[in-house]
Structures are given as C-alpha cells and as structure tokens.
Amino acid sequence: MNLNYTKEDKRLNQISTLTWLPWIGENYFNQHKRLLIIGESHYADGETMDAFQTNLNLSAKNDFTRNTIYQTQIQKAYEHKPLKNLFSALFGNKLIDENKLWSQLAYYNFVQRSMNYSNINNSKNTEQPTIKDFDLGWETFVELVKILKPTDCIFIGVRAAEPFERMMDKLNIQRTDRIVHPEINNVSPRTASIVIDGQQINLTFIKHTSAYFSPEAWRAFLEEKNEECNLPLVKNT
Secondary structure, three states, X not given: OOOOOOOOHHHHOOOOOOOOOOEEOOXXXXXXXXXXXXXXXXXEEEOXXXXXXXXXXXXXXXXXXXXXXXXXXXXXXXXXXXXXXXXXXXXXXXXXOHHHHHHHOEEEEOOXXXXXXXEEOOEEOOOOOOHHHHHXXXXXXXXXXXXXXXXXXXXXXXXXXXXXXXXXXHOOOEEOOOEEOOOEOOEOOEEEEEEEOOEEEEEEEEOOOOOOOOHHHHHHHHXXXXXXXXXXXXXXX
16 A cells, blocks of 8 residues: 555544544455554654654654554564564464455554653653543544444553543443453453444454563453454454
C-alpha cells in the first residue's frame, strides 16, 4: 500500500483529535469481517534533550503510525514487542503470511499524543496516559470507526475500558455493559459491543502485550474470541 495516502485520508484528516493516520491494509475493506487492532500510545525517548526532541519531532508526523507498522511488520527493521506478543498469543507457533495478514488489518493507537520516555541526566521518564487522554481517545475512536467500519476491535491494554460506559453515554452511542472475564495472567479481560451507524462493533480488551504478558496464558481466550468473531486472521501460509 501507499503509506502516504489512502482514499480515506481526506476524511480521516478532518478528525481534529487524530494526530496519526491509521494503518489500513489494502484488502481491509474487502472483507465482511474487519479487525482493527488498537495500541495504547506512542512514546518518544532519548538520552539527551536534543535526541528526545528529534524523536518527538519524528513522532509528530501524521504518517508515524503507518511507518511504524511498515518498518516493524513488513520490513522487519526492528521489533515491535507488543505486536509480536499479540500474534504469538493469537497464532502460537503457526506460520502466517505476515504481508497478507497486514493487508487485512487496520491499526492505530488510542492515545493520540507521545508519552515522554526520555532519560536525560539519568532521570528516567515513563509518562503514562491520563484519564483525559482516554476520554479524548474515545471521542477520536467514535469518529475513526465511522470511517474504518471495523466489525471487531482488539485493544492492547485494558485502561481504555475504564471510562467506556461513561464516554459512550456522553457521546450517545448505543452500547452493552462491559463484561469482566475471569483473570488471566493477573489481568481480567473485558468485552463489550457498540452500535455506530447501524453496525455492531465487538470490543475486546486484553492485558497490555509488552512487559509481563504471557502469550501462552492468553492463547485460549484469544483463540475463542477469534473463532467466535471469525476474525480475518491468516492461520497459515
């Protein structure tokens, strides 16, 4: 796909709170079932103020998310641990055609500003999204899915679920209540659904897939959701 342009970009650019354009696979809209994977946030790091500012400037470009997916998932330039762990949970040791997989998927980050992960003068920052970030994230999400029209969403992380009912009610979105499932790997997954423009969208929230995430522990739950929702995931080459 052309990383700098999709036919949906004109409408996407009209979402005032959307900093980064989502990855949209070239075959994403050709499917009856459409999966949107939702990361939590980008971050900017650096050992000096100049390095941090350089990273912050790079992450300010509106194609930053697309380039991140292209470089990590297609070019394999470096590892994206949260996605590696997510797919390990979804597929186990099965071989997958990753180019075909990413041609079917859409991806973006829920929080649309960079977190400060700089380490200047040995002062390590690990900024975390605020309640305001997640509230604004839901406002952005509602506008985004009107364009992407996913049938299913997997959220990497459960924190976005906390203001779910409150924000859906505020935005007058038809919803179910969250279902909190039995704990897996020290975190309880959540599921819910919403209806936007007459279409039901199934939402699944799982433990953040970076540190302390066990793909093996989550595999049964995600495989069940995959089978239940018939998600468009490639199981073999």
